[in-house]
Amino acid sequence: MKYTVIIPAAGLGTRMGLGFNKVLLEINGEPVIKHTVRHFEEDPDCEAIHLAVRIEETAVMKELFSDSDKVSGIHAGGAERQDSIYNALVNVRGADYIFVHDGARPFLTNDVLSRLKRKVKETGAAICGVKTKDTLKRVVDGKVKETLRRDEVIAVHTPQAFDCSLLKQAYEHARQNKLEVTDDSMMVEALGKEVYLVESTYDNIKITTSEDLQLAHMILKGK
């Protein structure tokens, strides 16, 4: 199977508190976004890579990927993650499947990619995640409302993989209905479609806060 990947990289990285976009932070001598994009550069099934970037970082991103044959679009990001992805999605042509992967998740493995490819081909909608290690409770105004059944709860990662026309339909529907979402799957779920889960790895972290950076260095050391 062949697919196109959209990589949103147009965030501010506010929770990292660096004062600049965390995807440009160097780990092991290279910006996080280079590590992330490499997984798709090296995957023969990935036909095209589309990035969504902050307008003021367009030049630096173009320079970072100037030697890439696969990076075929560098698009302006939007206010929210979903707006950034939409701006790239409307420019994707001729793809059967689209994978969406956070620019800030540099530790994807081939095994996770393979599981997603198999499942999306079979079902049209596949996401990856890991079992939660903690007990999760729903808490409102400091009061516990509910304890979630741990065997039914998953911490969801990216990539998330969809049939191209389904994802386009889901994004248009979400925009028309002003849905606020925190992942791509939520928009497909809102259409009433089934989304299937495959196993991710605990290392497939999103670099979100400064603690994640220490973890990132440890993951790299272990590779």
Ligand SMILES: Nc1ccn([C@@H]2O[C@H](COP(=O)(O)OP(=O)(O)OP(=O)(O)O)[C@@H](O)[C@H]2O)c(=O)n1
């Ligand atoms: N308007 C936005 C917001 C986020 N992202 C991207 O979506 C991914 C996941 O988002 P997150 O970790 O929330 O990144 P930031 O928005 O940069 O972080 P923060 O919320 O701390 O500002 C990142 O690769 C980020 O660059 C994006 O392309 N456009």
Ligand SMILES: C[C@](O)(CO)[C@H](O)COP(=O)(O)O
């Ligand atoms: C899509 C995502 O990475 C799945 O875990 C996550 O929901 C993005 O959330 P954020 O608020 O943009 O960090």
